[in-house]
Amino acid sequence: MNARPVTSRGGGRLRRLPLPTIADGTSRVTTFELFFDLVYVFAFTQVSRLMAETHSAVGVAQALIVLSLMWWTWVGFSWISNSASADQPFLRTVMSAAMIAVFVAALTIPEAYEDLAGGWSGPLVFACAYAAVRIIHVGLYAVVGWRSPALLRQLGIFMVAMIPAVALVVTGALVGGVMQVWLWLIAIVYDVAATRVGSALGQGWRLPSAEHWAERHGLVVILALGESIVAIGVGVAQEPIDLPIVVGSALSVVVSVLLWWSYFARLAVAGEEALLARDEKKRALLGSDAYSYAHFVIIAGIIVTALGIEDAMKHIADAEPFGWFGAAALGGGIATFALGTIVFAVLIGQRRFVMRAVEAGVVLLSIPLLAAVPPLAALAIAVTLMAVVALVETRLHRGGAHRA
Structure with a gap:
């Protein structure tokens, strides 16, 4: 250069x-x-x-x-x-x-x-x-x-x-x-x-480089996901290791993995391809809307989810209910992330996002249940809901690919 x-x-x-x-x-x-x-x-x-x-x-x-x-x-x-x-x-x-x-x-x-x-x-x-x-x-x-x-x-x-x-x-x-x-x-x-x-x-x-733009934002999503991993350790950093901590940690990591999957396995490549298909002028507009703006919602969802994970891990061995704060953070964070991916998907021209809307709605509706059960059970419920959505979305995606 x-x-x-x-x-x-x-x-x-x-x-x-x-x-x-x-x-x-x-x-x-x-x-x-x-x-x-x-x-x-x-x-x-x-x-x-x-x-x-x-x-x-x-x-x-x-x-x-x-x-x-x-x-x-x-x-x-x-x-x-x-x-x-x-x-x-x-x-x-x-x-x-x-x-x-x-x-x-x-x-x-x-x-x-x-x-x-x-x-x-x-x-x-x-x-x-x-x-x-x-x-x-x-x-x-x-x-x-x-x-x-x-x-x-x-x-x-x-x-x-x-x-x-x-x-x-x-x-x-x-x-x-x-x-x-x-x-x-x-x-x-x-x-x-x-x-x-x-x-x-x-x-x-x-935006001269579509590849650079998509990669840079993908990496900042990874950095934010790192915060959800750190939150697991922060919650139990001073506690002696035991079965609830191990199980809770495993469930929390699965939450992070499913968040990763939702973005990178379904949207990251499609976003880069959408940028590449446009000239610099139109690419700048898409880069602004789909990345500068929509990705804030995705990042915010990850950070709030990490808050819910940290709150759950702090009380992972408790038999008392998780409580509204932690439940709202966990469920609200996952739902916010899902909504962010929906906006991103729409902007880059992806139409198979119905399960993301289902995920956001179901997780939000489950907040009272998450608040009423112990933290370990709340994590298990969140993982189950996210995993079911991921499985159904995968089947729908494969079915659409075969029909195409």
């Missing part, structure tokens, strides 16, 4: 600073991008921690708002690395700076709403780190698209959404309380909606 050399004089010597150029559309995900995404793994863990500590519906809602803010920063850099290789020195340097800001934001997630005694204001540090990430993103994208008038024009439209949204996040951190929650919610809704409208108006975004 070529780069434009920029010359500058400093210390009496001529230096050449290679700036990135638009990718040729054939690249795959680089190791640096995977390294970059590790800070988001930590962010996912921190969001789960915030949910678990608040242990309330309000706390889960607040955590999901934070997750949406963090997701939107990840989305921005995923677009950049699809346009220019992250292996270029300039991109690695600037993205490393963004990693620091993302990590600081993730570090403060547990006190994003309730500032801990001593030190700096947690909410304000989170807001400032978030703002820094957004500013770095726009600046870097401007460098990447320096030879594309359409992209620069699109960035100008994009800033109409970004600047008020960032201002609302900082303002919310300053005022605190209930108003902070509402301002942050308004910020992300406005940012996402205005960006979508601006994208339709400007039509300047491009």
Whole structure:
């Protein structure tokens, strides 16, 4: 890949600073991008921690708002690395700076709403780190698209959404309380909606590589699924190993495997093929809707499911009922994931998603049952429902393939 050399004089010597150029559309995900995404793994863990500590519906809602803010920063850099290789020195340097800001934001997630005694204001540090990430993103994208008038024009439209949204996040951190929650919610809704409208108006975004885009999002799904695996161990980390822990762990891993199967065995390849079938302009629109937007629902479903798994594992040997919080997290998370895959399937042109709707409905309806039985039984019921859906969906898929 070529780069434009920029010359500058400093210390009496001529230096050449290679700036990135638009990718040729054939690249795959680089190791640096995977390294970059590790800070988001930590962010996912921190969001789960915030949910678990608040242990309330309000706390889960607040955590999901934070997750949406963090997701939107990840989305921005995923677009950049699809346009220019992250292996270029300039991109690695600037993205490393963004990693620091993302990590600081993730570090403060547990006190994003309730500032801990001593030190700096947690909410304000989170807001400032978030703002820094957004500013770095726009600046870097401007460098990447320096030879594309359409992209620069699109960035100008994009800033109409970004600047008020960032201002609302900082303002919310300053005022605190209930108003902070509402301002942050308004910020992300406005940012996402205005960006979508601006994208339709400007039509300047491009996705040179369909393969890279699909692979990058598949990998972030894997990273989120890793959080569901971690949740198993977190729930019983301080407990002596016994039969309930072994059985509960096995059931929890099966939940994660079935979530993996639902995405990768049924949709991942179809998504990449749908992107490949479109030109760059239409591909950008599909990439935005099916991946930048719909994948947030998928990621959120995985994170909430991990919360339910962690809550179940903490009480895996108990004979008492699981309770509404854990049951709602487990069932609601699985249902949210299923709904996310339905939206994704519709957008990429897949029509065999009826069993996903059945899964979402049945799991939601089973929440009272999950709440009434012991945690181990709740996990077993969830696995059974998911496995039945997977088996029926497989048979329907094979039957459709034979008829085709």
